[in-house]
Amino acid sequence: MREGLDVLEAQQLILDETPVLDRETVATRDALGRVLASPVESARTLPPADCSAMDGYAVRVADLAGATGAAPRDLEVVYEVAAGHTGERPLAPGEAARIFTGAPVPEGADTVVRQEDTEAADGSVRVFVDPPVREHIRDAGEDVRQGEEVLAAGHVIRAPEIGLLASLGRSVVEVHQRPRVAILSGGDELVEPDGDVAGGRIVSSNSYTLSAQCLDAGAEPVYLGIARDRPEELERYLRAGIRADCIVTSAGVSVGDHDYVRPVLESLGCELHFWGVKMKPGFPVAFGSFSGPRGPLVFGLPGNPVSASVTFEQFVRPALRKMTGHAARFRATILARIDHAMTKKPGRLHFVRVRLRREGDEWVASTTGNQSSGVLRSLTQAHGLLVFPAAAEALRPGDSVRVQLLDDGFLASETAGLDELPTPA
Amino acid sequence: MREGLDVLEAQQLILDETPVLDRETVATRDALGRVLASPVESARTLPPADCSAMDGYAVRVADLAGATGAAPRDLEVVYEVAAGHTGERPLAPGEAARIFTGAPVPEGADTVVRQEDTEAADGSVRVFVDPPVREHIRDAGEDVRQGEEVLAAGHVIRAPEIGLLASLGRSVVEVHQRPRVAILSGGDELVEPDGDVAGGRIVSSNSYTLSAQCLDAGAEPVYLGIARDRPEELERYLRAGIRADCIVTSAGVSVGDHDYVRPVLESLGCELHFWGVKMKPGFPVAFGSFSGPRGPLVFGLPGNPVSASVTFEQFVRPALRKMTGHAARFRATILARIDHAMTKKPGRLHFVRVRLRREGDEWVASTTGNQSSGVLRSLTQAHGLLVFPAAAEALRPGDSVRVQLLDDGFLASETAGLDELPTPA
Numbered sequence: 001m002r003e004g005l006d007v008l009e010a011q012q013l014i015l016d017e018t019p020v021l022d023r024e025t026v027a028t029r030d031a032l033g034r035v036l037a038s039p040v041e042s043a044r045t046l047p048p049a050d051c052s053a054m055d056g057y058a059v060r061v062a063d064l065a066g067a068t069g070a071a072p073r074d075l076e077v078v079y080e081v082a083a084g085h086t087g088e089r090p091l092a093p094g095e096a097a098r099i100f101t102g103a104p105v106p107e108g109a110d111t112v113v114r115q116e117d118t119e120a121a122d123g124s125v126r127v128f129v130d131p132p133v134r135e136h137i138r139d140a141g142e143d144v145r146q147g148e149e150v151l152a153a154g155h156v157i158r159a160p161e162i163g164l165l166a167s168l169g170r171s172v173v174e175v176h177q178r179p180r181v182a183i184l185s186g187g188d189e190l191v192e193p194d195g196d197v198a199g200g201r202i203v204s205s206n207s208y209t210l211s212a213q214c215l216d217a218g219a220e221p222v223y224l225g226i227a228r229d230r231p232e233e234l235e236r237y238l239r240a241g242i243r244a245d246c247i248v249t250s251a252g253v254s255v256g257d258h259d260y261v262r263p264v265l266e267s268l269g270c271e272l273h274f275w276g277v278k279m280k281p282g283f284p285v286a287f288g289s290f291s292g293p294r295g296p297l298v299f300g301l302p303g304n305p306v307s308a309s310v311t312f313e314q315f316v317r318p319a320l321r322k323m324t325g326h327a328a329r330f331r332a333t334i335l336a337r338i339d340h341a342m343t344k345k346p347g348r349l350h351f352v353r354v355r356l357r358r359e360g361d362e363w364v365a366s367t368t369g370n371q372s373s374g375v376l377r378s379l380t381q382a383h384g385l386l387v388f389p390a391a392a393e394a395l396r397p398g399d400s401v402r403v404q405l406l407d408d409g410f411l412a413s414e415t416a417g418l419d420e421l422p423t424p425a
Numbered sequence: 426m427r428e429g430l431d432v433l434e435a436q437q438l439i440l441d442e443t444p445v446l447d448r449e450t451v452a453t454r455d456a457l458g459r460v461l462a463s464p465v466e467s468a469r470t471l472p473p474a475d476c477s478a479m480d481g482y483a484v485r486v487a488d489l490a491g492a493t494g495a496a497p498r499d500l501e502v503v504y505e506v507a508a509g510h511t512g513e514r515p516l517a518p519g520e521a522a523r524i525f526t527g528a529p530v531p532e533g534a535d536t537v538v539r540q541e542d543t544e545a546a547d548g549s550v551r552v553f554v555d556p557p558v559r560e561h562i563r564d565a566g567e568d569v570r571q572g573e574e575v576l577a578a579g580h581v582i583r584a585p586e587i588g589l590l591a592s593l594g595r596s597v598v599e600v601h602q603r604p605r606v607a608i609l610s611g612g613d614e615l616v617e618p619d620g621d622v623a624g625g626r627i628v629s630s631n632s633y634t635l636s637a638q639c640l641d642a643g644a645e646p647v648y649l650g651i652a653r654d655r656p657e658e659l660e661r662y663l664r665a666g667i668r669a670d671c672i673v674t675s676a677g678v679s680v681g682d683h684d685y686v687r688p689v690l691e692s693l694g695c696e697l698h699f700w701g702v703k704m705k706p707g708f709p710v711a712f713g714s715f716s717g718p719r720g721p722l723v724f725g726l727p728g729n730p731v732s733a734s735v736t737f738e739q740f741v742r743p744a745l746r747k748m749t750g751h752a753a754r755f756r757a758t759i760l761a762r763i764d765h766a767m768t769k770k771p772g773r774l775h776f777v778r779v780r781l782r783r784e785g786d787e788w789v790a791s792t793t794g795n796q797s798s799g800v801l802r803s804l805t806q807a808h809g810l811l812v813f814p815a816a817a818e819a820l821r822p823g824d825s826v827r828v829q830l831l832d833d834g835f836l837a838s839e840t841a842g843l844d845e846l847p848t849p850a
Binding site for chain 1 (some may be wrong): 432433436453454457469471472473474476478507508509510511526527528529563567568569575576580581584585586587588589590591592593594595596612613614615618619622624625626627628629630631632633634635636637638640641654728729734739746751753754755756757758774795797798799801802804805807812814827830831832833834836837838839840841842843844847
């Protein structure tokens with residue numbers, strides 16, 4: 001087992017051990033956010049035939065040569081074609097068909113004139129334009145051709161993908177499975193939120209934070225509960241998680257006398273790959289895996305609430321994203337100016353909780369204050385984690401820093417941003 | 426009723442008519458992504474007492490004056506305090522208590538020395554440091570004080586908020602209700618995905634796309650089904666949606682002869698506020714509301730798949746976000762360089778489907794190709810919508826443009842971005 005890795009080394013080691021999960025078949029309408037496990041080929045051509053893009057009249061261009069507002073042409077309207085219907089017979093010279101958006105263009109017609117360029121009369125239509133061939137006609141196969149690959153394996157399913165799959169008649173789709181994550185808290189001091197906190201007991205909030213982080217990452221949390229500090233109880237709880245894709249424990253994997261998780265995990269067949277990552281908060285992180293193809297990955301996170309959440313973000317979340325089939329496994333980062341000085345000893349990478357605000361074209365980052373790893377509230381006030389690199393010792397006001405965003409929705413805006421073109425640079 | 430509004434005018438008019446929904450009480454663990462409807466005050470002080478931040482020994486500073494590695498001090502270990510327990514009695518001079526992370530510091534002790542700075546013996550401990558007062562002690566109330574407001578109304582609940590609420594013993598929380606959105610397709614040509622598409626019929630894909638867009642916006646879709654082109658059937662379907670917070674129809678609200686939705690809506694008591702927005706795709710958008718405090722907002726979207734999805738993004742999504750209590754109601758936008766020329770007539774704002782790629786420090790936008798409003802597949806290939814402003818006529822290669830991102834997860838990264846500080850500018 002290795003000790004004291006750099007953050008990047010630890011992330012790489014974890015991703016190397018992390019499998020992409022196998023496939024399952026789900027209903028298309030439940031597939032939002034999932035990742036395709038196999039390419040989707042179309043069994044249909046869409047649109048299946050040339051069809052009208054407007055409400056108007058299907059006509060023959062030859063009948064309208066030279067037509068203008070001042071010199072219109074009158075055509076006989078022989079039938080109408082609504083979407084979902086087809087023309088009764090081919091159009092003959094001098095004939096028009098009333099046509100609606102999406103309706104197949106009848107045989108014989110070679111263009112569509114918009115309703116606005118016509119005037120309807122009893123049984124006939126007056127046309128005021130001389131249209132080009134195939135105007136306002138959507139070509140058969142313009143969207144999709146039969147047999148074509150329309151979505152590649154690895155494609156993330158968003159709303160338009162669900163609509164496209166529906167339009168191809170695909171009511172189910174093959175995606176990668178969502179990881180099940182068994183979450184275990186350990187400690188005699190812990191109670192559930194409705195428990196009695198007298199005598200120094202505290203709520204096991206980590207299981208709540210970590211479960212929500214699993215949901216946010218697209219995984220399915222399975223909360224095993226609070227194991228007391230006894231090896232036999234820990235073993236019983238861990239066995240309950242052994243068929244999950246990941247086990248995430250918080251607390252219990254440090255050097256304290258009361259920490260039984262590590263020996264119990266090893267006795268169950270888990271090989272620990274590393275302990276300790278050069279970061280703050282969060283040094284005492286452990287990572288292991290069970291031998292054999294079906295054993296879960298095991299993440300031993302620190303017990304302090306902020307350390308647990310920050311180490312989940314750095315190590316568990318990328319693994320869960322890989323399992324789910326995502327290529328982009330890491331949180332978005334942005335560049336920001338820091339508005340105050342910070343110093344630290346070199347050696348550990350610090351993740352500093354910061355708030356972000358916009359000043360002109362730039363983001364400005366300010367610390368949330370108290371960076372104690374017990375202060376969960378500071379994380380609720382933070383927009384992101386400022387990356388203070390391991391080797392660095394000082395940041396000066398105005399320095400450019402990278403900030404890892406803690407929320408995919410953070411960049412949503414209070415304004416639409418549609419007002420004008422940006423100033424050319 | 427007004428006609429032919431600018432996009433921003435239409436958005437503003439809609440938001441002015443849109444209520445923030447009232448409150449409901451939900452389980453804290455189900456509250457991810459919801460918005461607080463009332464502030465949260467703490468009934469607890471956290472931590473409730475001074476407690477140890479490390480595994481080590483609670484001691485009296487006065488006993489260790491001048492202690493070093495070469496000149497250690499021996500103290501008698503009189504009991505141990507684990508987290509969730511309290512000390513048996515005050516510490517007397519010359520005494521130490523074994524203490525674990527999170528455990529209350531016993532009376533009499535005024536600092537904690539780390540285990541690493543000690544050597545345990547039988548019944549005593551040898552200490553190699555002369556610590557300052559209150560080292561490795563977390564102050565009572567460091568995180569939260571009783572009676573303090575810890576989260577404000579309007580705060581969005583993310584994972585750390587769920588952990589914080591749990592740690593305060595709050596198993597339920599007051600949030601704004603999620604809007605229910607009744608979705609209706611209309612047209613004789615439409616079938617469900619498993620339906621027969623012979624004879625020019627097409628799948629009602631809009632209801633699938635729009636339902637997924639509702640979920641993505643945090644709303645609850647209620648799919649009413651496909652109404653045929655008959656006023657009495659439309660009325661029956663619309664009545665089924667009248668107790669929702671929004672009704673979203675696609676197709677049926679244009680100038681075509683077969684469009685009955687508008688008169689039917691008016692006959693039910695809906696006042697239409699506008700019809701037509703100067704944009705492409707998507708001009709034929711209608712917006713209305715029912716008089717009285719409980720009537721739904723009504724959005725009549727165009728029938729073309731891309732137009733329906735793009736107009737949902739611009740008009741329905743911001744309204745749903747407002748209903749849910751969000752202050753940030755609009756999609757994130759980024760600046761990008763365009764890599765090809767584009768022209769259009771002035772007058773309508775164009776939303777151009779584009780792919781984005783990173784080149785050095787910049788984003789570069791390229792059109793997905795065919796911008797026909799029937800080509801849903803182009804939307805599955807798009808990362809965003811390039812904003813080609815209404816008044817503009819031409820964009821040249823290299824011009825800076827604003828791109829509305831279609832997916833909150835788009836900026837997620839394939840790399841962690843932790844390697845080094847950005848180059849100072």
